[in-house]
Structures are given as structure tokens and as C-alpha cells.
């Protein structure tokens with residue numbers, strides 16, 4: 585099968601990073617959190633997961649660059665020495681060969697600028713850091729992009745119930761897809777137990793289950809309420825952090841994921857969407873931005889030609905996109 589090695593390496597890297605994040609989330613203390621220059625939060629687990637995944641990729645595919653969310657500049661500052669030593673501690677628990685220098689070097693492998701030619705990986709070591717800090721959903725998201733096209737995606741979702749119908753049952757899922765090969769989910773506890781997943785077959789948008797971000801700064805909650813009302817949906821969107829929303833639509837737990845811009849100048853980051861995008865498409869779903877335009881991953885580190893996201897199961901796609909476009913007029 586094409587991309588067999590890439591998939592195996594990516595799955596193992598995301599599984600290990602998910603382990604690191606779970607361990608960190610259980611006992612996170614103040615010294616393990618930090619605010620970046622843009623005021624968004626980052627933790628020992630974001631840095632540790634990026635170091636772990638990018639060092640694993642560097643060993644397996646030394647010629648592949650990466651676009652990662654985090655960089656080491658804050659960790660190198662004297663005032664963050666304690667944060668840095670905890671990052672190294674967490675990374676070493678999962679990979680004993682990592683030391684302080686290799687952690688910094690691995691994190692900084694994520695500085696590639698992306699673009700339309702060649703192949704590169706894109707990593708969000710923790711997507712939904714705010715959800716992670718609240719003890720809720722988050723995802724480790726890794727994708728492979730070649731000539732601007734997303735070819736492979738792996739999503740580690742440590743707090744997501746394996747069976748959506750058993751919310752109190754086993755938690756921890758790995759979702760993955762390779763272009764043209766379908767989408768799958770396995771419990772993080774046993775990757776050999778993967779099963780095929782697909783989007784739901786709802787045809788009436790009034791019956792569609794919607795999901796959206798928890799954070800009101802990341803999506804316009806008022807606008808989604810008016811869209812569901814216009815479509816005749818009685819139930820309001822349920823809120824969930826991170827690319828777990830792509831997982832929810834990909835496995836038929838929700839029909840629609842809306843991400844509606846809150847600030848005109850905000851550009852969506854490729855690592856916030858690439859892995860979820862390919863899993864969703866391979867599960868049978870459809871996706872566009874809030875103007876109905878296809879997502880363009882070939883333009884660098886952001887989706888600068890797109891605004892927001894509309895991701896759905898196939899039969900309701902057109903009517904939902906129409907309602908989203910109309911809601912902007």
C-alpha cells in the first residue's frame with residue numbers, strides 16, 4: 585500500500601505523544617503552563633509532544649521538513665528554565681534518548697514555511713490547548729502534505745470515548761486516513777483493532793447534529809444559532825474542543841462542524857485542519873470554507889485564501905453551505 589511506512593511512523597509518533605499529553609494533563613501544575621507572545625496558552629505537553637513527534641519523523645524521514653505550531657524561542661529564555669526542564673523530563677519519560685539540546689532542535693524542526701511544492705509534515709502537538717487546560721477534549725494532529733495536497737492524516741484524541749454511544753466507557757482514540765484508502769479509528773490502547781469509519785447519512789438538514797468550538801473567540805456562536813434556526817434544526821450545536829470535531833463528523837457522531845470567523849483578519853492555520861480534513865474526506869464527508877470555497881493548503885503556514893470552515897456529511901453539504909453563505913449577507 586502507498587504510504588505504509590509514513591502511516592506506521594505517524595501513528596506511533598502520535599500514540600506516544602498522546603501518552604505524554606495524558607500523563608501531563610492528569611497533574612498539570614502552574615509551572616508547566618506559559619502564555620506565548622500572542623497571549624495564547626502553551627504547556628509542557630505542547631512542547632514535549634512537538635519534540636517527540638518531530639524527532640521521530642526526523643529519524644524515519646530525515647529529508648522531510650515540518651510545519652509545527654510551536655517553536656523553542658520562549659523555552660530558551662532564562663526566566664523559563666523551570667518550564668524547559670519539565671519539558672525535557674516529560675519527553676524523556678517517553679523517549680529516553682532525548683536530552684535538552686535534542687528537544688530544542690526537534691521543536692525547531694517545525695519552522696518550515698509550507699507552500700505548494702515538495703512534501704512536508706504539519707503538526708499541531710496539542711490542538712485545543714484551552715480544552716486541554718480545562719481537562720476536556722484535545723487532539724494531537726499530524727498530516728503529510730505533498731505539492732499542496734493533504735495525503736495522510738493521524739489524529740490522536742486521548743479523551744474521546746471509543747464508542748460515542750458509551751460516553752462513560754473507554755476513552756482514547758486514534759483516527760487516521762491515507763488519500764484513497766478510507767478512514768479508520770482504533771482505540772489508543774490497541775492500534776491493531778482499527779475499524780473503518782464513515783460519516784452519517786442524514787439527508788434532511790433539520791435532522792443534522794451540529795458541533796462547534798467551546799471558545800467564543802474561535803467561532804461565532806450567535807451566527808451558528810441563526811444558521812441552525814434557518815435550517816429548521818431544533819437542537820443547538822454541541823460544543824467540543826479541538827479537531828475532535830472532525831473526528832465526531834467523520835464517525836457519524838455529528839453531521840456538521842461549523843467554524844465561523846470572529847475576527848476579519850484571522851487566518852486559519854494549516855495544522856489546525858490538515859489531519860481532520862483528510863480523515864473527514866476519506867470517511868465520506870465534504871468540506872469548504874464559509875464562502876463555499878475549497879480549502880487551499882498550498883499557500884504557506886495558513887489557509888490565507890479561506891475564511892472559516894464548513895465540514896459535513898455528504899447529503900447535507902450543499903444546503904448547509906448555502907445557509908452559511910446566506911447568513912453572511
Ligand SMILES: Nc1ncnc2c1ncn2[C@@H]1O[C@H](COP(=O)(O)OS(=O)(=O)O)[C@@H](OP(=O)(O)O)[C@H]1O
Pocket residue numbers: 624653708710711712713714715716797798799801802803824825826827845846847850853856
Ligand atoms: N480567532 C481565532 N479564530 C479561529 N481559531 C482560532 C482563533 N484563535 C486561535 N484559534 C485556533 O483555535 C484552535 C483551537 O481550536 P478550537 O476552537 O476548536 O478548540 S478550543 O475550543 O480552543 O479548545 C487553536 O489551536 P491550539 O492553539 O492548537 O489550541 C488556535 O490555533
Ligand SMILES: [Mg+2]
Pocket residue numbers: 624625653713
Ligand atoms: Mg496554540
Ligand SMILES: [Mg+2]
Pocket residue numbers: 708710711712855856
Ligand atoms: Mg490548534
Ligand SMILES: [Mg+2]
Pocket residue numbers: 630653708709710711712713
Ligand atoms: Mg496547538
